[in-house]
Amino acid sequence: MYVFMLRLSQKASQSLKENMNRSNVHLFDLPDEILLIILNKLNNIGVLYSLLDINNGRLNVLAQENTFTNILKFVSIDDTSLINRFCIDILPRIHRNVKCFIFDPIFMERILLTTDYPNLIELKIHNFHEEISLNYFTNKSSLRSIFQEQITNLILINNDECARTCSSDYTAKIYAHILTFFKNLKILRIIEPSVVSYPPLSLCYFPSTTFSSSILTHLYINVQTFDDCLCLLDGRLKQLTTLFVTVCCAFNYSRTIHNMNKLPNLKCFSLQIFYEFQPYDRIASLLHHRNSVIDGTYIQHDIFDCMPQLHSFTFYVCTYVETVDLSYKLSSEDIQQTLMNIGLQDVTSIVNYDCDSRVACSIFSLPFQFRYLKDLGNKFPNIVFSYVTYLHVKDNDPFRHEFFVRIAKSFPLLKYLRIYNVRSSLPVDLMTFTSDNCQLYSTIEYSHLTTLDLSCAHREYVEQFLNETKIYMPCLMDLLVKLDDLIAVTKNFTRNETRRNCTKVKTLFIVPPRLDVEGLCDYFPSLYKLTIFFKCEEILTIND
Known part of the structure; x- marks a missing residue:
């Protein structure tokens, strides 16, 4: 059962009122605007498959409407006849409307080679893994022209497991290669399919030209260490306006001193960090802080001062310290005060002595968006x-x-x-x-x-x-x-x-x-x- 909330034009609203006064109202009595709203609430793949060529000219036109066919999602489909009909009959008829494809890699080549898609700019690939990049993100690929010339927005649901690959190798072969290969890429999102993390970006031991772009504006990615996060902020991504980054771990870190340039274009920054023991000392030394707790002083000096245009900063930082290293009883009120001192009101902190020897300190923006x-x-x-x-x-x-x-x-x-x-x-x-x-x-x-x-x-x-x-x-x-x-x-x-x-x-x-x-x-x-x-x-x- 579907329940729809409709926002209608005056003409459609009047037509609906007139029809509702009748005792024998049918679906086809509804105005086009309402029918299109209803169709957009349903799975468009199923609707296209069911409604095209059923000898109803009105539904045939609506099913091919631009706002209904600009995003097509082919995921978890095991019906060969459905894919065959789409590639042979349906896609050639709506190809000019398609702006985004969402699919599993097994359908990618067949769908993209079925016809031309002059307005296609976005791809979302589920179950992405290393072989996809090695086979298709190459100059010999039959899909090269689409990837290099048309795609500006790439979303990868990464199914490679972090524990099974070296992060630095993966960075060189996959992440750095993607920014080089996709010539017009402006938005890159790497997403994990579940709680199992994909291989994080690792930049510390590469030159500053690695994973660089003069046109990328939006980046959503996991990085290996806090140093890797700093690398992303060193000027290699000059046009970056939005950055969502999760620091996965920090047991392997360098002692490189990063030159933090001003980032005049960065307006939206989201940071999520989980740190264990040794990285705590690393952060403290980087920040010349009196202790290893990330608080308001850290945020002001190393984030706000470097990003003058920043107007949206969402963060969740969870750091850990051994209680033997604390000379005082740490409380959430102490950390909260440092955040208020720099004018951050919509934030809070949690201090949790989760065992006899360790305290977990969390600070995060409100509302919590992670x-x-x-x-x-x-x-x-x-x-x-x-x-x-x-x-x-x-x-x-x-x-x-x-x-x-x-x-x-x-x-x-x-x-x-x-x-x-x-x-x-x-x-x-x-x-x-x-x-x-x-x-x-x-x-x-x-x-x-x-x-x-x-x-x-x-x-x-x-x-x-x-x-x-x-x-x-x-x-x-x-x-x-x-x-x-x-x-x-x-x-x-x-x-x-x-x-x-x-x-x-x-x-x-x-x-x-x-x-x-x-x-x-x-x-x-x-x-x-x-x-x-x-x-x-x-x-x-x-x-x-």
């Missing part, structure tokens, strides 16, 4: 994180039921949750996993949660999440958990209260390895993949 949030503890501000789909919670103190109530309310679109907490809020002798105390809790619903990682969580949290009287997860498909905890909480796969949350699980990762899993498959009726890990290494995968 998909990830890491190392969130028991204490966090009362705001709604509307964009976050991936959340990692960790604390030295145990999480109570009320904490997960707040998580459900504060993260309404949460899809991936990882819990890292080995401390229980209950004495061991009270952990009987019976239904007697179920009514003590209000049931929480995580409506969108598809992946739950409890592999580093106390058994109490396995009980919290699998017991449907406490938490209900209607979309849970991937579960990571210690097998012994799973057996205990489900009472050897017989307990009714934990059964419903397991019914849709398709992928189960269990640690440590045990092969005596009798009753498991019956308890997980949708299971098609069982993966057993030992010391974080996969040792056995069973596909049903």
